[in-house]
Amino acid sequence: MVIIGAGINGAVAAAAASAAGLSVLLIDKGDIANFTSQQSSNLVWGGIKYLQGYEFGLVFKLCLARNRLMRHYPNQIRQIGFLASLGPTAPFGRLLGTFGTLFYWGIGLFGTRAPSSYSAKTAKQIEPNLKSGRTAIKYYDAELPDNDSRFVFDFVRHAISDGAELKTYTELKSATHSNAGWQLKLSGANSETVTAKSVINATGPFAKNVSDLLGSPTSADLVLSKGIHLVLNRKLTDEYQVLAFWDEQERLFYVLPMGDRSMVGTTDTRVKDPHTKVTKEDTEFVIKQVNAQMELADPITSADVVSERSGVRPLVIDAGQSGDVADWHQLSRKHAIEANKDLSVVTILGGKLTDCLNVGQEVVHELSQLGHKTTKPKNWFGEGDQIRKQEFFELVASRASAESAGLIADGIWRRHGAVGFEIIGEGNLEDIFDGLGVTSQEIRHIAKHEHVTSREDLLRRRLPVDMCRSKKELAANRTLQKLFVELGL
Numbered sequence: 001m002v003i004i005g006a007g008i009n010g011a012v013a014a015a016a017a018s019a020a021g022l023s024v025l026l027i028d029k030g031d032i033a034n035f036t037s038q039q040s041s042n043l044v045w046g047g048i049k050y051l052q053g054y055e056f057g058l059v060f061k062l063c064l065a066r067n068r069l070m071r072h073y074p075n076q077i078r079q080i081g082f083l084a085s086l087g088p089t090a091p092f093g094r095l096l097g098t099f100g101t102l103f104y105w106g107i108g109l110f111g112t113r114a115p116s117s118y119s120a121k122t123a124k125q126i127e128p129n130l131k132s133g134r135t136a137i138k139y140y141d142a143e144l145p146d147n148d149s150r151f152v153f154d155f156v157r158h159a160i161s162d163g164a165e166l167k168t169y170t171e172l173k174s175a176t177h178s179n180a181g182w183q184l185k186l187s188g189a190n191s192e193t194v195t196a197k198s199v200i201n202a203t204g205p206f207a208k209n210v211s212d213l214l215g216s217p218t219s220a221d222l223v224l225s226k227g228i229h230l231v232l233n234r235k236l237t238d239e240y241q242v243l244a245f246w247d248e249q250e251r252l253f254y255v256l257p258m259g260d261r262s263m264v265g266t267t268d269t270r271v272k273d274p275h276t277k278v279t280k281e282d283t284e285f286v287i288k289q290v291n292a293q294m295e296l297a298d299p300i301t302s303a304d305v306v307s308e309r310s311g312v313r314p315l316v317i318d319a320g321q322s323g324d325v326a327d328w329h330q331l332s333r334k335h336a337i338e339a340n341k342d343l344s345v346v347t348i349l350g351g352k353l354t355d356c357l358n359v360g361q362e363v364v365h366e367l368s369q370l371g372h373k374t375t376k377p378k379n380w381f382g383e384g385d386q387i388r389k390q391e392f393f394e395l396v397a398s399r400a401s402a403e404s405a406g407l408i409a410d411g412i413w414r415r416h417g418a419v420g421f422e423i424i425g426e427g428n429l430e431d432i433f434d435g436l437g438v439t440s441q442e443i444r445h446i447a448k449h450e451h452v453t454s455r456e457d458l459l460r461r462r463l464p465v466d467m468c469r470s471k472k473e474l475a476a477n478r479t480l481q482k483l484f485v486e487l488g489l
């Protein structure tokens, strides 16, 4: 089958279907995870805020999905505390907040550390950058320290090791269906026509366009919500934690970790076009919220922004449901998977990174309903064994400076597991940017083995470097510039 779209949904579909014994071609018109799946908040979370909309079923399901991912990705997914400051725009006070976080912990089957609640005095002591005089609550979820796009790559890697073929920078241009199956015209370096028994439409915000192109309409519809994040040139909290606030529209916004920087956001604006960018108004809005909710010795300005992200959440609505949804911010984040038996097309609509394992399993189920002979997919996700982790850390410590050894070992092991032994080779290990834990050896390995065709694929999507350092800093880094020349990038 051909899977169109290598965002999280296409990647999990490819990994699960390949492991179920099916023959898979995965294509994307850009790089792996070049669209929505590189613009998220990097959270693997149960969706505490959906409790306010009484979506208990959704929260329960997302919490189970989070717990399962946390179990299978002990390095790539990290549990993290959310310290929420209860200012005047918070929709509840400390008592209700405490009850809500306890309920959230319970609905998540106690899969994280226990929540806590703080008086204004203690809150200020544990996080001096919070506004004085505000109580706080703390609950736990999880995040992706290497970014969403790296996580997507991991599923693509699983799919390839189970026999899937990958073609990036290859767009589905047209398609015809006959009794013999599908003929799909692809653009790309070598435009070609491929045949397939089934097509999986995993094109995120483009799902309706591609279902039109396939002549396979879906009953659910999509609306798009734009969200932006800004990465700052510094950390707004010294702890490894997320700070949570309610903005002037009473929406949750976060100060999130991004390498050795902080990322702030997000917004929720209805748009029609999936192609978005951060506008001056977006930047001003987010900066204003941060400065209004925190007590920073040095308030942030637009000069502090080193990089930005902007994407659209594809939100599922019933066909015929009015575009003027009464409460935009309350729209459900559930995904929908629709199968067209006559044309053998499966369409994935909406969803979250957090729910990805369920999407993979549901796609395989739909494919077996369409008549494909599938086996139960095995080992299609998760990290390899951790037996040599200690040995790896000791080896790195003997080759890197005391300041950077931990970061380097942690980063390489997280992203590559035991392949790290091959990556580090025999020489000394140096961080190419102090504080990021990325070495020349790793960059060489990624460029050669991870389907990289450009600097952006490498630094933005396989590594978080492009998010944590400004263009100017990247250009001034001699080691990096020499590596680009050596690698032909």
Ligand SMILES: Cc1cc2nc3c(=O)[nH]c(=O)nc-3n(C[C@H](O)[C@H](O)[C@H](O)COP(=O)(O)OP(=O)(O)OC[C@H]3O[C@@H](n4cnc5c(N)ncnc54)[C@H](O)[C@@H]3O)c2cc1C
Residues within 6 Å of the ligand: 004, 005, 006, 007, 008, 009, 010, 027, 028, 029, 030, 031, 032, 033, 034, 035, 036, 037, 038, 039, 040, 041, 042, 043, 044, 045, 170, 171, 172, 173, 202, 203, 204, 205, 206, 210, 225, 226, 227, 228, 266, 310, 311, 312, 313, 314, 350, 351, 352, 353, 354, 355
């Ligand atoms: C601001 C923001 C914050 C978010 N935060 C979180 C979060 O913290 N946690 C969470 O779980 N979820 C979060 N989400 C949601 C999550 O990011 C998305 O639901 C998810 O990434 C969607 O993945 P996808 O695979 O469906 O779409 P995409 O990632 O957009 O992938 C679709 C792919 O299809 C390709 N494509 C389109 N048309 C064609 C064609 N004709 N031929 C070939 N390829 C094509 C595109 O190039 C693209 O790569 C967030 C979303 C946003 C926007």
